[in-house]
Amino acid sequence: MTLPSIARRIGGRTELGLWLGVASPLTLVLGVGGGHNDLLMAGLLVAGLAVVCQGSWTALVLGSAILGIASVVKTPAVAGLAFAVPIWLHVRQPHRRGLPPVRMIVSSSAVAGAVGIATMTIVSVGSGLGWAWVHEISSDISVVNWLSVPTAIAIFLKLATGHVSGATSLDASMRFIRSLGSALTGVVLAVLWFVALRRAPLTCLVIGLGAAAVLVPAVQPWYYCWALVLAGLVVTRRWVWIVLMTTIVSSVIMIRPNGRASRWIRP
């Protein structure tokens, strides 16, 4: 119901969207089989955007609340909340060229931001856990594998400079390069947000979520679901499909049936 409804408003082929987002082996084997909250976040993300795509102010308020709920399951959904604004503006005027009126950008951002943050506050305070989770996501995670680009660069640089024995240890140099990766994620998302105001907002969100899934300090293969859940609606080029298929199939092999990471993603 949700992906088809987004496809009707924004475009894209529903069957491809569902095939890649819902029925892929990555979603079912690693996502559901592994019991990862990424999938609950992804589902709420799609549901929130489907509501936003209805185009009314009420839809923007309700959709932003759902995206706020998605964000307190797992933080990447905050990107979905931010991109709700360009997506909503696009749905209201699909044939517009250039930027929407500044007045509309500011007022819709204010509404989406206020509703999303209010929802996150209510759940955070209501759960009795407060805002501590905001800090926790930025902390350095002990997962070290080459799926995270900054981590891979850190390992490569240490190997290249002769630090072979400590190449995969989480030391100051790896933390530094990882923090550069996190900063770059923010820059990429900000640039894509402004591009999304002009054109192809859903594509921009998919690219942003995909970039986040390879640039964050630690990556697990099921993080690709963040972008893949929507990617089927926006990918048209054949080579991109081939890359995505290869990623999905190899992700499933990366985690062995007993739940441990396979030898070849652990450096």
Next chain:
Amino acid sequence: MMAHGINPYTFGPFSAPGPFTNEMSPRWVFSPAPYGPLWMQIAHAIVGVSGNHPTVAVLLLRLPVLVGVLLAA
């Protein structure tokens, strides 16, 4: 941990030892949770329903994930 009133964003699971930490990879025993507060409440509720039984809890944990997949369909 939450059943014991311990903040999962400050301490790792080692502060509430029991049948769950026995089944855990040592790597995660000292790590505070990286998940949002709603997910923590869902996990808390599932542990309650499972009667503190890790196998039952692990199976029940698939339910909210399945809800997520259905939400995207």
